[in-house]
Amino acid sequence: MRVLLSTYGSRGDVQPMVGLALQLRALGIGVTLSAPPDREFSDLAAAFGIPFAPAFMPVREWVANARQAGSKLPLLAGEMVGAQYDALSAAAQDCDIIAATGLFPSTAAARAVGESLGLPYRHVSFCPLLLPSDAHRPFEYPGWPHPPEMTDIGALWRRNIEVMNALFGEAVNRHRRKLGLPGLDNVRDHIFTDRPWLASDPVLGPWSSDQCDAVQTGAWFLPDDRPLPDSLVAFLEAGTPPVYVGFGSMAMEASRDAAQVAIEAIRTRGHRTILFGGWAGLGLIDGREDCFAVGEVNQLALFRRVAAVVHHGGAGTTATAALAGAPQLIVPQVVDQPYWAARVAALGIGAAHDGPTPTSASFPSALEIALSTRTGRRAAEMAGSIRTDGAERAAQLLAEAAR
Incomplete structure (x- = not known):
């Protein structure tokens, strides 16, 4: 067969x-x-x-x-x-x-x-x-x-x-x-x-x-037993859990400053950042040591060690973050992504950004919801129910x- x-x-x-x-x-x-x-x-x-x-x-x-x-x-x-x-x-x-x-x-x-x-x-x-x-x-x-x-x-x-x-x-x-x-x-x-x-x-x-x-x-x-790179593990262990930011296969053409908006808001909240370049080509905005750039890694292993996951709302990333028990902030771009953003918000395991373009005015309030104690607790509780x-x-x- x-x-x-x-x-x-x-x-x-x-x-x-x-x-x-x-x-x-x-x-x-x-x-x-x-x-x-x-x-x-x-x-x-x-x-x-x-x-x-x-x-x-x-x-x-x-x-x-x-x-x-x-x-x-x-x-x-x-x-x-x-x-x-x-x-x-x-x-x-x-x-x-x-x-x-x-x-x-x-x-x-x-x-x-x-x-x-x-x-x-x-x-x-x-x-x-x-x-x-x-x-x-x-x-x-x-x-x-x-x-x-x-x-x-x-x-x-x-x-x-x-x-x-x-x-x-x-x-x-x-x-x-x-x-x-x-x-x-x-x-x-x-x-x-x-x-x-x-x-x-x-x-x-x-x-x-x-x-x-x-x-x-x-x-x-997809089962993934790859260990995280040593340099990434060293960054994770050097401080409190960071916030992951990555938009997967989304080009983010209307949001050329998405990385800067996200990093600055995360810094304001007292957190570090892990940045995945993806199809948007996100890059570090300066040489400060509170940010770390990653390529393709074991997402489930990484998401279990972060304070929140900021992403585009693809079905796979949404499910992986939920399985990891990580709070989410979805910045939806196309097709099914607004649906997943709405579901994450309704379940109380994250926040839905208002629209596809993160700005210094819109992003911080959504990030605050994702990083709240209540959202973190709810995300951790729900992780065990994901099949x-x-x-x-x-x-x-x-x-x-x-x-």
């Missing part, structure tokens, strides 16, 4: 799939991972000995193209569906089932590969926000805001079908016709399927819906589906 895991997106889309791949391998199941051929992703797969099938192009290159294209999302979708289909169909030749997540055109390609080759297909989402539910409004695609007069959640989800048809329908159906597959009146529900998988923690992101019978497995964590068996459960479900 062999499983093709397909994803197209940032590290937050790739790393959980590597965690699932390891659980599949533990069951004696072969696995191939298809992900963007950016060096960080191919290296991640190689580090765990996971066979890697490159997707159609590096995601950083695609993101740069998307910025230049502006409102031409349907055009980009059309290019992705066809190119990704070619990449995935080659990778799937010896596979028995496909599980796919990431950008919608990529999952549409994976679904078409499954249909063309007669393979079962499972759609994966890492956030409840993206699946139809009576508990929340749909994600607003750029250029397609919710009509102010439309307040009924059911009506908004029905409109969401129309929006996704407008954005992706022509590209998906044009490619399906080329393959001899039937056209779709509702691309969203066909690609999501009537029983998608939701790989999020039930406490952090609870699920309820009369519209979608999702299977919530719990978050998929860590989500990838194991998903692997078992895949094994059963492929039999």
Whole structure:
């Protein structure tokens, strides 16, 4: 038996799939991972000995193209569906089932590969926000805001079908016709399927819906037993717990002074800072010894030793900080990140920054909430309720589906 895991997106889309791949391998199941051929992703797969099938192009290159294209999302979708289909169909030749997540055109390609080759297909989402539910409004695609007069959640989800048809329908159906597959009146529900998988923690992101019978497995964590670098350990032990600041795969183009704003506010509160550069290229603002720059490290081990975690609100970082018992301050940027910011605030384990741009006026008050005794106590209490068996459960479900 062999499983093709397909994803197209940032590290937050790739790393959980590597965690699932390891659980599949533990069951004696072969696995191939298809992900963007950016060096960080191919290296991640190689580090765990996971066979890697490159997707159609590096995601950083695609993101740069998307910025230049502006409102031409349907055009980009059309290019992705066809190119990704070619990449995935080659990778799937010896596979028995496909599980796919990431950008919608990529999952549409994976679904078409499954249909063309007669393979079962499972759609994966890492956030409840993206699946139809009576508990929340749909994600607003750029250029397609919710009509102010439309307040009924059911009506908004029905409109969401129309929006996704407008954005992706022509590209998906044009490619399906080329393959001899039937056209779709509702691309969203066909690609999501009537029983998608939701790989999020039930406490952090609870699920309820009369519209979608999702299977919530719990978050998929990638086991990491790497020790922290000696220089980082020395910094941690040289004083009180610092505040971690990192925005992962977010470029933070509207916040070029994000590092300075964060460090100055943290200093005002009497704390030190650990700064992760990431895609935003955050750097130290001076030579003072109360700040330390890190690269890619064992996040869970680090988060267990910090006073708070300031981040962008990706599903993986949010779950890891919650598992570590670290208070969070989320500065949400795109898609599901405002959802996770709101959840962290509602649970009392952190603060949600008001908007995507931290300033000297907005950031300190949110930081104060994250560093409060009450928030710290609540975060520590909740850590034990975060499930860590989500990838194991998903692997078992895949094994059963492929039999």
